[in-house]
Structures are given as structure tokens and as C-alpha cells.
Amino acid sequence: MREMIxxxxxxxxxxxxxSAFWLKYPNExxxxxxxxxxxxxxxxxxxxxxxxxxLVCIDYALPGWIERLINFRLKGHAVENIxxxxxxxxxxxxxxxxxxxxxxxxxxxxVYEAHPENTEWTLFTQxxxxxxxxxxxxxxxLENYCITKGKDAAGKGLGVMNSRISRIxxxxxxxxxxxxxxxxxxxxxxxxxxxxxxxxxEHSIEHKVDELKDEFKQFKFKDMRVKTMQTLREEKRxxxxxxxxxTHKKSASAAIAIESCISDTIDTNKQLAxxxxxxxxxxxxxxxxxxxxxxxxxxxxxxxx
Numbered sequence: 001m002r003e004m005i006x007x008x009x010x011x012x013x014x015x016x017x018x019s020a021f022w023l024k025y026p027n028e029x030x031x032x033x034x035x036x037x038x039x040x041x042x043x044x045x046x047x048x049x050x051x052x053x054x055l056v057c058i059d060y061a062l063p064g065w066i067e068r069l070i071n072f073r074l075k076g077h078a079v080e081n082i083x084x085x086x087x088x089x090x091x092x093x094x095x096x097x098x099x100x101x102x103x104x105x106x107x108x109x110x111v112y113e114a115h116p117e118n119t120e121w122t123l124f125t126q127x128x129x130x131x132x133x134x135x136x137x138x139x140x141x142l143e144n145y146c147i148t149k150g151k152d153a154a155g156k157g158l159g160v161m162n163s164r165i166s167r168i169x170x171x172x173x174x175x176x177x178x179x180x181x182x183x184x185x186x187x188x189x190x191x192x193x194x195x196x197x198x199x200x201x202e203h204s205i206e207h208k209v210d211e212l213k214d215e216f217k218q219f220k221f222k223d224m225r226v227k228t229m230q231t232l233r234e235e236k237r238x239x240x241x242x243x244x245x246x247t248h249k250k251s252a253s254a255a256i257a258i259e260s261c262i263s264d265t266i267d268t269n270k271q272l273a274x275x276x277x278x279x280x281x282x283x284x285x286x287x288x289x290x291x292x293x294x295x296x297x298x299x300x301x302x303x304x305x
Contacts, residue, residue, distance in 0.1 A: 001129055001130065001131040001143070002129070002130045002131075002143040002144065002146065002147050003127065003128065003129045003130075004126075004127070004128045004129075004147050004150055004151065004154075005125070005126070005127045005128075006125075006126050006151075006154060007123065007124065007125050007126075008123075008124045008126075008158055009115060009121055009122070009123055009124070010121060010122040010123075010124060010161070010162075010165070011120075011121055012120075012121070012122060012165055012169075013114075013119075013120050013121070013122065014089045014112065014113070014114050014122045016122075016165055016168060016169070017112055017122040017124075017161070017165065018084075018091050018112055018122075019168055020161050020164035020165045020168055021091065021112060021161070023164045023167075023168070024157070024160055024161060024164060027160045029156040029157075029159060029160050030153060030156055030157060030160065031059075031061075032058055032059055032060050032061065032153070033056060033057075033058060034057045034058065034059055035056070035057040036054050036055070036056050036057075036080075037054065037055045037057075038052055038053070038054050039053050039054065039055050040052065040053035041053075047085070048085075048086070048087060049083050049084065049085050050083070050084040050086075051081070051082070051083055051084075052080075052081075052082040052084070053079065053080070053081055053082075054079070054080040054082065055077060055078075055079060056077065056078040056079070056080060056095070057077060058074075058075065058076060058077065058078050058097070058099075059073075059074075059075040060074040060075070062074050066142070066145070069135070069138060070103075070104075070135065070142075072100070074100065074104070075099070076097065076098060076099020076100060077097070077098045077099050078095055078096060078097040078098055078099075078106070079095060079096060079098055080093055080094070080095040081093070081094045081095070082094075088113075089113065089114045090111065090112070090113040090114075091111070091112040091113070092109070092110070092111050093108070093109065093110040093111075094107075094108070094109050095107070095108045095109075096108070102133075102134075103132065103133055103134040103135070104131075104132055104142075105129075105130070105131040105132075106128070106129070106130055106146070107128070107129040107131075108126070108127070108128050108129075109126070109127045110124070110125070110126050110127075111123075111124070111125045111126075112124055113125075126154060128147075128150045128154075130143045130146035130147060130150065131143070132146070
């Protein structure tokens with residue numbers, strides 16, 4: 001049994017590297033991996049770890065003399081068990097071949113995890129084990145050959161991963177540019193819509209303010225009218241009181257004046273009556289006094305003389 005362990009640091013975050021991992025196959029640099037099929041997927045409810053099982057179709061192009069030596073072509077299937085721990089940002093792959101397991105065993109374990117020194121980097125650890133049996137003295141030679149081919153495949157695999165990472169970053173940059181343009185358009189449209197809505201709100205507020213001003217004016221006018229009517233009523237009451245007082249004073253004065261006038265008239269009439277009586281008395285005295293009688297009724301005896 002021969003074992004190979006290697007590590008590599010990707011100067012990219014774990015999300016980017018693991019995204020490239022899912023896009024690694026198929027590729028032209030590693031044609032021995034022809035197809036990969038996911039046959040099972042589950043999530044552990046306790047650990048929150050996603051588990052996948054994949055079936056890999058493999059066709060190793062071995063040299064002709066090795067195929068003649070082992071008397072078969074190394075073409076068959078392998079299985080991969082993958083655990084994805086998102087909380088701890090760790091992806092673990094364990095794989096082995098299913099075909100020819102009794103004489104040719106290939107076991108591989110790959111771990112992608114956040115770098116302990118820089119969380120923006122990803123540490124990749126790969127362990128491969130090759131065990132050949134049943135070919136006597138050739139076993140060790142075949143294991144060494146597998147180690148050499150494994151190193152070569154691992155190097156190509158790193159190249160494929162880097163190219164996938166570059167492609168992902170390019171796609172993301174393109175998407176970011178596209179999304180940036182879309183977001184700018186959305187932002188511009190949103191600003192335009194918000195400005196229009198703000199203008200509508202402003203106009204609505206201005207209209208409402210005008211209505212409130214009118215209502216306030218009307219209310220103030222009504223209040224003034226109420227105050228004015230109250231004032232007018234009070235003034236009317238005061239004027240009526242003054243008029244009443246004045247009328248009372250005038251009535252009293254008029255009554256005094258009338259009484260004085262009546263008194264004067266009575267006095268005058270008395271005086272006139274007295275004068276008239278005096279005149280009548282004098283007239284009567286003249287007409288029917290002693291002289292009248294002396295002149296009209298003479299003593300005959302006196303007349304005879």
C-alpha cells in the first residue's frame with residue numbers, strides 16, 4: 001500500500017472554492033472521469049450536515065503492457081461520499097473504486113476548509129492510498145506507477161480548480177456589472193417614482209393646508225361674527241338702556257315743562273278771567289249802574305221841575 005498526502009492553499013474564500021469543486025468534472029485535463037451522478041442526498045437534522053453519495057464512471061487509460069499484464073482494462077465505477085458542514089465551512093469527500101476492488105484498491109479523501117491563518121483563504125488537503133494485490137512482484141511497481149499518475153492527476157486537478165475559480169469570478173464580475181446596471185436602473189426608476197410620489201404628497205399637503213387655511217378663516221370669521229353679534233347685542237342693550245334713561249329724563253323734564261306750562265296757562269287764564277270779569281263788571285256798572293238808572297229812570301217829579 002502506497003499513500004500520498006498533499007496540501008494546497010487557495011487564495012480564495014471557501015464559498016468560491018467549493019463552488020468550483022462542484023463544477024470540476026468533466027474536464028479535458030482529467031478524461032478518466034467520464035460521468036458523475038448523484039444517487040443520494042440527505043441532511044442530518046442534529047448536525048445540520050448535508051450528505052451526498054455520487055457514482056463516478058471511470059476509464060483509466062493504462063499503458064498497453066500493463067493491461068496485458070493484468071489482463072483487463074481499468075474501466076468501471078467508483079463511489080464518493082461527501083459531507084458539507086456549512087456552519088464550520090468544511091467539505092469532506094471520501095471515495096473508493098467499486099470495480100476491481102479485490103486486486104486494485106484506490107482510496108481518496110479530500111478536505112476543503114477555511115484556512116486557519118486566513119479565513120478568506122481555503123486549505124485543501126488530499127490523501128490517496130493505492131493497494132495492488134495478486135500480481136506478485138509487480139504489485140509494488142504498479143503501486144508506484146499509481147502514485148506517479150496520482151500526483152500528475154492531482155496537479156491537473158489543481159489547474160482545473162483554478163480555471164473554474166477564475167471562470168466563477170469572471171461570471172460573478174459580469175453578473176455584478178449586469179446587476180449593477182440593473183440596480184442603477186431600478187434605483188433610478190425608484191427615485192423617479194419616489195420623487196413623483198413626493199410631489200403628489202407635497203401637492204396634496206399644500207391643498208390640504210389651503211383647505212385648512214380656508215376653514216380657519218371661515219372659523220375665525222364665524223368667531224368674529226359671533227363676537228361682533230355679541231358686541232352689537234351688548235351695545236344695543238346699552239343703547240336701549242341709555243335711550244330708556246334718556247327717555248325717562250326727557251319724560252320727567254317734559255312733564256315738568258308741561259306742568260309749568262299748564263300752571264302758567266292757568267295763571268294766565270286766571271289773570272285773563274279776572275281781567276274779563278273786571279271788564280265785565282265795569283261794563284255792567286256802566287250799563288246798569290246808578291248812572292244808567294239815573295239817566296233812564298228819572299224821578300218824574302224831578303223831571304217836572
